[in-house]
Amino acid sequence: MARTGRPREFDKAQALERALLLFWSRGYGATSVQDLVESLHLERGSLYGAFGDKRAFYLAAVRLYWETYESRLVAALETGPVLPALREVLATPTRAEEHASDLGIPQGCMIGNTTAELVPQDADAAEVVAHAHARFTEIIADALRRAQESGEVTTTATPEAQAQLLLFTVQGLSLVSRAGLDTTAALAAIDALLTGLRA
Structure with a gap:
């Protein structure tokens, strides 16, 4: 007997959050549409209807990742x-297990992962990454400017240059963490960098 009626409805936001964890733990290339269908318990038609193809779904997940990260960064x-x-902030890559779920353990930073997998061939992915990098440096530079004014941070470099250094550091840590990270060594490196910033 043919199925009739409307397709089963689902929570789109919840599905996107779950897809984010799957993409984050496996990467874009290693996550198939079938993986998404099975992990999200959705039919292909529902998935395509709500998010488009896999690439569009992935980019939506990366945007959600950045929105969440940015809000936490500002609050911190x-x-x-x-x-x-x-x-x-810099030590976040050393605590990937805190985000573990039944879908796996996150690998590195999704912005860095997107850079490695899709940029520069994918213009939309490059735009998402560029936006995230610009916002990171802007937020960090604003905080460092306040810290310079209060005497907490050295003024030997501009807040913008210091923020760029921190961007390179956190992205480098995220990339290295994908191959296995010595937490003690990573934290020692972070402390050495921050000592250089201290007034």
């Missing part, structure tokens, strides 16, 4: 001394 830097907050 809003109050109190900047350098301890920056240490927490």
Whole structure:
């Protein structure tokens, strides 16, 4: 007997969050549409209807990743001394297990992963990455500017240059973490960098 009626509805936001974890743990290329169908318990038609093809679904997941990361970054830097907050930001790649789910353990940073897998061949992915990098440096530079004014951070370099250094550091840590990260060594490197920033 043929099925009739409307297709089963689902929570689109919840599906995107779950897809984010799957893409984050496996990467874009290693995640098939069938993986998404099985992990999200959706029919292909529902998935395509809600998100488009796999690439569009992935980019939506990366945008969600960045929106979540940015809100946490802003909150972390809003109050109190900047350098301890920056240490927490830089140390995030050393704590990937905290985001583990039944879909796997996250690998590195999704912005960095997207850069490695899709940029520069994919213009839309490059735009997402460029936006994330620009916002990261802008947010960090604003915090460092306040810290320079309060005497917490050295003024031997501009806040913008210091923010770029931190961007390169966090992206490098994220990339290295994909191959296995010595947490003690990583934290020692972070502390050495922050010591160089201290006034």
